[in-house]
Amino acid sequence: MNLFLYLDRDSPVHRLDPRTKLFLMLGSFAVAVLFFAPTPLLLLLGVLLVYGALGRALGNLRRIWVLLLSIAAVSIVSWSIFAGGSTPLVWRATREGFLYGIGAAVKIVSMIISGLVFLSTTKTEEIVLGLIRLRVPFQAAFAFSLAIRMVPTIIGTAVTVTEAQRSRGLDTESGGPLARLRTYIPLLVPIFLHTLRNTDQLAKALESRGFGARRERTSLLTIGFQARDVVALALGTMTVGVFVAARFAW
Numbered sequence: 001m002n003l004f005l006y007l008d009r010d011s012p013v014h015r016l017d018p019r020t021k022l023f024l025m026l027g028s029f030a031v032a033v034l035f036f037a038p039t040p041l042l043l044l045l046g047v048l049l050v051y052g053a054l055g056r057a058l059g060n061l062r063r064i065w066v067l068l069l070s071i072a073a074v075s076i077v078s079w080s081i082f083a084g085g086s087t088p089l090v091w092r093a094t095r096e097g098f099l100y101g102i103g104a105a106v107k108i109v110s111m112i113i114s115g116l117v118f119l120s121t122t123k124t125e126e127i128v129l130g131l132i133r134l135r136v137p138f139q140a141a142f143a144f145s146l147a148i149r150m151v152p153t154i155i156g157t158a159v160t161v162t163e164a165q166r167s168r169g170l171d172t173e174s175g176g177p178l179a180r181l182r183t184y185i186p187l188l189v190p191i192f193l194h195t196l197r198n199t200d201q202l203a204k205a206l207e208s209r210g211f212g213a214r215r216e217r218t219s220l221l222t223i224g225f226q227a228r229d230v231v232a233l234a235l236g237t238m239t240v241g242v243f244v245a246a247r248f249a250w
Helices: 018-034 038-054 058-082 095-121 124-133 138-167 177-208 227-249
Strands: none
Touching: 018 038, 018 095, 018 124, 018 227, 038 058, 038 095, 038 227, 058 095, 124 138, 138 177
16 A cells, blocks of 8 residues: 555656745645635636646545545535624525635645645655755755655554454444544554654664764755746746736735
């Protein structure tokens, strides 16, 4: 089971410099924060889906579609009830709250998809090298890369521990939701201890290899801005500019 999001494919987005993809992702975040109405946010979502299709990264959506639907449902229902408004729909839900909930749901989903496309088309090593080229201290860039790597590692550990306990007779399917949830609580101890042991081994490995001893470091990968990056940044800047202009003219 592949727990990492990166998809090793040949696409126009994969060939972009990691700094270009980082700027495009941050631009999409900025646009998402600017709007609350559903219409412009749906347009942004459409742009991001086209961008993800160009990067052949939409296949990863199948892995998180339940999460996206859950976030959208919770956002729409909660805002419909608690946002208030003058046009009632059902019970305490209002039309204004419903529209605001749709906008909030699309906003969150758009930001998740933008980050998903970035991680699906950019290697962790490229992210670190891009951050270093942006004058981010190596220690901070390395810590960021470890965070990206540790998430699937912890998930893999949880899956391994759960399957091992099931093979020993642990029943995680019987009972209601709360009963099934309680069966997973004892599994937290071995998962937590395994994670701590891996962290300790990683720290010892870094220390034994002289981590931080040299100020200048070399990299196997090479990155650099090319003509396609200039075109992508120009198109991204124009798109963000259109959205910003629409925001202040709304």
